[in-house]
Amino acid sequence: MENKTQQSNVQTRKDALKDARKDGKVAPLDSVSRKGERLSRARRLRQMLESAELAFLMEAHDGMSAKIVEEGGFQGIWASGLTLSAAMGVRDSNEASWTQVLECLEFMADASRLPILLDGDTGYGNFNNVRRLVRKLCQRDVAGVCLEDKLFPKTNSFIGDHHPLADVEEFCGKIKAAQDSKSDDAFVVVARVEALIAGWGMGEALKRAERYVDAGADAILIHSRRHDAGEVLEFAERWQNRCPLVIVPTKYIKTPLDSYRRAGISVAIWANHLLRASVRAMQKTCAHVQEHGTPARLERAIAPVDELFRLTGNHELQQAEKRYLRNRHSAHLRAVILAAARGRGLESLTGTLPKAMLDVKGRPLLKRLVSVLTQCGAKQVGVVRGYGKEHVLFEGAQFFDNDAYDRYGEAWSLYCARSMLRHKKGSCVICYGDILFRRALLDDLLDCQGDIVLAVSPKGATENTQTYRRQDNKRDIVKATQSYRRNYFHQWETIELTGIEEKTSITQGDGEWIGVACCSEKGKQWIVEELEAMHQSHVLQDERADLPLLFRRLMQKGKAVRVFYTPLPWLDIDDVHDLGEAHRDT
Ligand code: SPV
Ligand code: MG
Numbered sequence: 006m007e008n009k010t011q012q013s014n015v016q017t018r019k020d021a022l023k024d025a026r027k028d029g030k031v032a033p034l035d036s037v038s039r040k041g042e043r044l045s046r047a048r049r050l051r052q053m054l055e056s057a058e059l060a061f062l063m064e065a066h067d068g069m070s071a072k073i074v075e076e077g078g079f080q081g082i083w084a085s086g087l088t089l090s091a092a093m094g095v096r097d098s099n100e101a102s103w104t105q106v107l108e109c110l111e112f113m114a115d116a117s118r119l120p121i122l123l124d125g126d127t128g129y130g131n132f133n134n135v136r137r138l139v140r141k142l143c144q145r146d147v148a149g150v151c152l153e154d155k156l157f158p159k160t161n162s163f164i165g166d167h168h169p170l171a172d173v174e175e176f177c178g179k180i181k182a183a184q185d186s187k188s189d190d191a192f193v194v195v196a197r198v199e200a201l202i203a204g205w206g207m208g209e210a211l212k213r214a215e216r217y218v219d220a221g222a223d224a225i226l227i228h229s230r231r232h233d234a235g236e237v238l239e240f241a242e243r244w245q246n247r248c249p250l251v252i253v254p255t256k257y258i259k260t261p262l263d264s265y266r267r268a269g270i271s272v273a274i275w276a277n278h279l280l281r282a283s284v285r286a287m288q289k290t291c292a293h294v295q296e297h298g299t300p301a302r303l304e305r306a307i308a309p310v311d312e313l314f315r316l317t318g319n320h321e322l323q324q325a326e327k328r329y330l331r332n333r334h335s336a337h338l339r340a341v342i343l344a345a346a347r348g349r350g351l352e353s354l355t356g357t358l359p360k361a362m363l364d365v366k367g368r369p370l371l372k373r374l375v376s377v378l379t380q381c382g383a384k385q386v387g388v389v390r391g392y393g394k395e396h397v398l399f400e401g402a403q404f405f406d407n408d409a410y411d412r413y414g415e416a417w418s419l420y421c422a423r424s425m426l427r428h429k430k431g432s433c434v435i436c437y438g439d440i441l442f443r444r445a446l447l448d449d450l451l452d453c454q455g456d457i458v459l460a461v462s463p464k465g466a467t468e469n470t471q472t473y474r475r476q477d478n479k480r481d482i483v484k485a486t487q488s489y490r491r492n493y494f495h496q497w498e499t500i501e502l503t504g505i506e507e508k509t510s511i512t513q514g515d516g517e518w519i520g521v522a523c524c525s526e527k528g529k530q531w532i533v534e535e536l537e538a539m540h541q542s543h544v545l546q547d548e549r550a551d552l553p554l555l556f557r558r559l560m561q562k563g564k565a566v567r568v569f570y571t572p573l574p575w576l577d578i579d580d581v582h583d584l585g586e587a588h589r590d591t
Contacts, residue, residue: 047148062083062273064082075116096161098161099126103138127171131175132179136185138183170199196222224271226252230256234254342389360438365578370578391410409546414547419532419552423536440578483516
């Protein structure tokens with residue numbers, strides 16, 4: 006007899022819905038409207054309540070659990086007061102403030118696209134607190150709030166007896182206030198009837214539910230702590246489908262779901278299961294590690310670290326870095342500074358210190374260089390030291406020793422730091438240790454496309470900005486497929502190196518390599534392979550094995566080395582004269 010009545014309820018409800026859909030009054034339970042627009046979260050929650058299907062909300066208490074609920078295939082989230090509090094380590098007695106709850110909700114709403122129904126307890130105060138709460142929930146795209154007719158501060162429904170209930174009139178005022186304060190029409194206000202919990206009986210529960218619906222509640226949550234579903238099924242039967250019903254089958258967990266379907270219940274909430282599952286998993290993990298002294302044997306039983314990265318969307322961040330970072334290299338950028346030489350022409354000043362450690366306006370040259378590279382995003386800076394290596398040690402760099410600094414050329418120094426080029430990911434800047442440049446120059450170089458790109462001071466610029474340089478000083482003179490043009494777009498033009506040699510006169514080339522190069526992942530690989538080849542054939546173990554030789558060999562093998570002309574000023578400290586200029590200039 007009971008089942009029959011329940012079945013006929015469902016039938017009525019389904020028929021009513023069918024008609025409403027035909028008339029276009031109720032959208033199908035879908036996340037997209039008929040016009041193809043994505044429905045708001047509040048609209049989707051409303052649909053769940055209004056659907057003839059039994060729907061489920063799964064509890065979540067933070068961003069991670071919200072994400073897991075979404076991936077788990079649920080249609081919505083119950084932001085449980087109990088688990089939000091417990092996850093913060095406090096009691097479900099309004100010990101967490103409402104703004105702390107709001108903050109958690111914000112993480113949850115960001116982490117998942119599901120509609121969230123907040124367990125708003127008693128509304129954290131009177132009607133006025135409810136108004137502010139609802140305004141804030143709408144702003145944060147929370148789909149609805151469930152208010153319970155108890156007193157602030159509330160007690161969890163499964164603790165203690167004789168819970169005091171709110172005055173009906175006062176509670177109706179909160180429901181009206183909630184409805185009046187929402188900025189999204191679809192935002193859902195659920196009124197939770199605690200009369201059965203408080204032992205006030207079925208009559209009181211029905212009477213209150215009626216009043217709450219009259220006050221504007223969109224749905225009624227009828228709560229029971231009995232271990233069978235008798236109370237809620239009886240309520241549903243007597244309620245006669247006046248508005249959607251929500252239940253929380255925590256205690257009467259064994260009731261078959263079809264009983265709820267037959268009773269015409271709209272939404273069942275699994276209110277605390279994810280937190281309970283993770284508490285047990287955490288306790289087991291602690292016990293295991295205590296017992297065995299190590300989590301080594303747990304690796305397969307727990308989520309891999311990569312799973313945390315996946316759940317928190319690290320892949321998206323990597324894509325975004327490519328699009329938005331000032332230069333696309335920064336994420337894994339490294340740099341190698343070749344600073345092994347004593348410095349010819351500076352013997353009077355390099356009695357003990359190598360030239361890279363000479364003071365330039367109160368700070369060693371090398372430290373200035375490391376700081377420019379770091380500012381440009383280099384995550385790791387390697388310094389190859391040789392002469393006076395005991396004086397080359399400071400924080401912020403990793404050191405490599407070249408003890409053959411006075412016998413072999415710079416290519417050998419680079420070979421000493423080849424491990425820096427072997428990192429699979431990210432670009433690497435290679436630069437001499439006796440130069441100074443500003444950040445803008447390196448930023449521009451890093452923006453340049455190419456597997457090996459040399460920063461070249463173009464002919465005109467070199468002559469204008471570096472007039473103090475001695476004419477007989479040797480420089481790395483560059484010839485390229487194109488000379489520098491004062492063209493806005495030159496930075497994006499593909500200009501390739503055709504020759505690089507030590508010469509004294511700039512007039513013989515298109516510009517001067519300033520001693521800074523940037524290599525892509527592929528470029529790094531070419532360099533490592535070429536250095537190994539040079540090593541095998543003993544070309545590397547020679548004082549003439551400098552970086553221009555390395556670049557020429559790469560070019561001969563058909564590897565494109567690019568030229569990036571920069572008119573920005575830079576300094577090359579070759580002798581006492583240069584150092585004097587650096588003091589005046591920097
Ligand atoms: C919650 O999840 O916080 C609830 C449901 O309010 S219950 O714990 O059953 O009261
Ligand atoms: Mg609660």
